[in-house]
Amino acid sequence: MKIALTADVHLTTRAKNPERYNALENICEQSVARNVEHLIIAGDLFDQETGNYSEFESLCGAYSKLQFHIIPGNHDPGISSKNVTGKNIRVYTHPIFQEVGSARFLLVPYEEGKSMGEGVASVRNMIGGEPWILIGHGDFYGGVTHPNPLEPGTYMPLSKSDLERLEPQTVFLGHIHVPHDPVSNVHYVGSPSGLDITETGRRSFLCYDTSNGTHERVGVETDVLYFQETFFVIPSDDELETLKGQIAAQIAGWDIETADYPKVQVRVGVQGYTKDRGALLQTLEEGFSDFSYYEDQGPNMANLSFSDNDQLEVIANRTLELIEELDWAWRDGREPEKEQVKLAALSVIYQD
Numbered sequence: 296m297k298i299a300l301t302a303d304v305h306l307t308t309r310a311k312n313p314e315r316y317n318a319l320e321n322i323c324e325q326s327v328a329r330n331v332e333h334l335i336i337a338g339d340l341f342d343q344e345t346g347n348y349s350e351f352e353s354l355c356g357a358y359s360k361l362q363f364h365i366i367p368g369n370h371d372p373g374i375s376s377k378n379v380t381g382k383n384i385r386v387y388t389h390p391i392f393q394e395v396g397s398a399r400f401l402l403v404p405y406e407e408g409k410s411m412g413e414g415v416a417s418v419r420n421m422i423g424g425e426p427w428i429l430i431g432h433g434d435f436y437g438g439v440t441h442p443n444p445l446e447p448g449t450y451m452p453l454s455k456s457d458l459e460r461l462e463p464q465t466v467f468l469g470h471i472h473v474p475h476d477p478v479s480n481v482h483y484v485g486s487p488s489g490l491d492i493t494e495t496g497r498r499s500f501l502c503y504d505t506s507n508g509t510h511e512r513v514g515v516e517t518d519v520l521y522f523q524e525t526f527f528v529i530p531s532d533d534e535l536e537t538l539k540g541q542i543a544a545q546i547a548g549w550d551i552e553t554a555d556y557p558k559v560q561v562r563v564g565v566q567g568y569t570k571d572r573g574a575l576l577q578t579l580e581e582g583f584s585d586f587s588y589y590e591d592q593g594p595n596m597a598n599l600s601f602s603d604n605d606q607l608e609v610i611a612n613r614t615l616e617l618i619e620e621l622d623w624a625w626r627d628g629r630e631p632e633k634e635q636v637k638l639a640a641l642s643v644i645y646q647d
């Protein structure tokens with residue numbers, strides 16, 4: 296049996312964020328097409344609590360073959376069957392083991408001020424020897440490679456020692472919106488529709504196979520695709536050609552079909568030094584002419600300065616080569632990025 300998983304949909308109203316409803320509906324449609332009967336939502340289904348969730352309830356009503364299993368997240372900790380209700384909707388307000396197909400899921404609702412280990416404590420004696428899957432909403436400690444930029448602080452952390460102590464076979468988490476796998480058996484589902492320009496690229500949901508314990512990421516058809524690109528320029532006679540090539544390479548890396556181009560909203564920035572700010576802006580505009588800019592903000596040129604000093608150009612090029620040759624692998628994440636170091640060096644060379 297296959298089970299669909301998503302998280303961090305952050306529904307508001309259809310009028311305000313139709314794209315979030317459309318993404319969830321797309322997950323439902325693809326689930327039904329795959330004969331999936333259960334959709335688990337690992338927290339933050341709603342962006343904030345209200346007294347009326349009828350738009351979501353009628354969405355569920357349209358997919359009567361699907362069972363919706365909802366755990367609350369830090370954005371919707373107070374949801375329950377008292378305020379979200381429907382024949383095929385179940386909201387889990389306490390940690391509980393739930394058998395779906397041949398798999399045992401422990402569904403742990405978000406609780407403020409608690410760690411995941413504490414959240415699991417009340418049902419710990421039920422864990423037993425059978426393999427089980429933990430579903431929760433929070434930070435993974437010892438692997439916060441993508442902190443949630445919108446929410447600094449710690450949310451119901453799951454630590455490596457929790458993993459070693461409790462031994463879940465697999466963990467699926469909501470909260471961090473970037474889909475990723477911090478360790479081999481811990482997976483962030485990721486938001487199914489980018490909430491803003493920082494949530495870039497194609498979005499996905501997970502399809503878990505209870506027969507063999509594996510899962511696959513399935514792409515969500517979204518209304519919007521966000522991308523952010525920043526380019527680094529140093530003055531040279533072929534700076535425009537170089538930039539053109541970089542733009543084409545970045546767009547190719549998005550891995551999207553031409554048919555999806557109208558969905559794209561891009562934020563473009565450029566840093567460094569140029570011999571011709573006007574020509575450079577034109578190159579950027581031509582390079583991204585197939586796409587819309589996020590909030591109609593054109594390329595950000597604020598960090599690009601003019602320079603036509605040939606001697607400084609020679610020094611700058613040699614300096615950048617030397618920075619490139621440094622061992623960058625020793626960093627542990629807190630030190631400046633290579634691009635930041637390059638910018639700082641150029642700033643000294645060009646003395647601006």
Ligand SMILES: [Mn+2]
Pocket residue numbers: 303339368370470471
């Ligand atoms: Mn969230």
